[in-house]
Amino acid sequence: MKIAVIGAGPAGSAITRVLMDYKEVQNLVVLDRNGAVLDELKESFSGHPSLSRLRTFRVGMQERSSIITLVNGFDVMISALPYQYNLEMTKIAIETGSHFLDLGGNDKVFEMQRKLDKQAEQNGSCILPNCGLAPGLLNIIAMNGFRQFETVSSIEMMSGGLPVNPHPPLNHHLSFSAEAFLSEHLPPVLAVRDGRPVDLEPMSGLEPITFQSRPEMTALETFYTGGHISTLAYTLQGSVSNLSYKTIRHRGNHSVMQALIELGLADDRIIDIGTSMTYKDFLIRKLRKRIPENLPDIVLAKVIIDGQNGSGGNSKKLRRTYELTYEYHPDDGHSAVMSCTALPTAHIALMLARGEISARPGVHPPEQIVPAESFLDAMKQYGIEISIHDSSA
Structure with a gap:
């Protein structure tokens, strides 16, 4: 099979590392505009038995015809x-x-991708946005859990890549870019309330x-x-209340970030006319x-589903809690949160190429x-621990 990875940053490098371990990937191409990053990527695979199957090309994302070739x-x-x-790459x-x-991360972009459904179907392309950790792996866990209940009243999803040794003042690190980190805190938060998609205030709902x-x-x-629930809100609207x-x-992060935002330091107002x-x-x-980058970290995630199983007098309320953990390991070559982003993405790509996903061509939430x-069995084999606890709701 032939697979192309567009972008050789931390996420692209982590995805490439997963795919390199599969002999069935006979041709693996990585494109990026930064030649130094591509050189570093190839150097990291020095001595790897599959190095001959990896090719890199320095191409800017605006060089559309070159990418197509x-x-x-x-x-x-x-x-x-x-x-x-993501829209242009789609x-x-x-x-x-x-x-x-x-890897998703923006609801407006997905809406524009979804409008390409007919074109994708006509050209035989299966388009799966939102295939990372959240959205991605957590959405699949939530949907799988939903299908195991007769009725579901609520689904709560939570995740975070946390430094093992947090440093003040944010007690956090930059596992992705500073732009991506900040952007989570600013737009309205998509959710479902009373069966309908709604927008919640960002950074609200603080709790231990x-x-x-x-x-x-x-x-x-x-x-x-x-930027995390994305397609799941529309998939389950009318089927769950919340x-x-x-x-x-880590505790203390919220208060610092909220103070920075309330002081106006995340505003788009110009403060230097000369440089804009x-x-x-x-x-x-x-x-x-x-803020430090890519410290040794641990990924923690949780999906809590409240619902009922059985019918009539035999109906029982049930709370099912999925807990996911993955700890940093130096042999991975990248952070734990990058592993939990790369492993779902790479494995879904393999499933698509193998024909293990039976769906019509078009745009589909994973x-x-x-x-x-x-899919979840494969995640466990990769070392992502997923435990399930049931209790009375």
């Missing part, structure tokens, strides 16, 4: 770029007749959180952030400079068409 005839394209590029995949995956599988991690907090997503952080620098640009620069049982 390089990926034409490939089975799957994976965009590991910031969400702003169009390129459709034009070349390739299947396509991305604990994990049965990690009882030692007690100083954690969780609150609403955007659906929401919260991010997980905004307050947000200034804050992003400071975050890059002052939670609707990815075979959940075999």
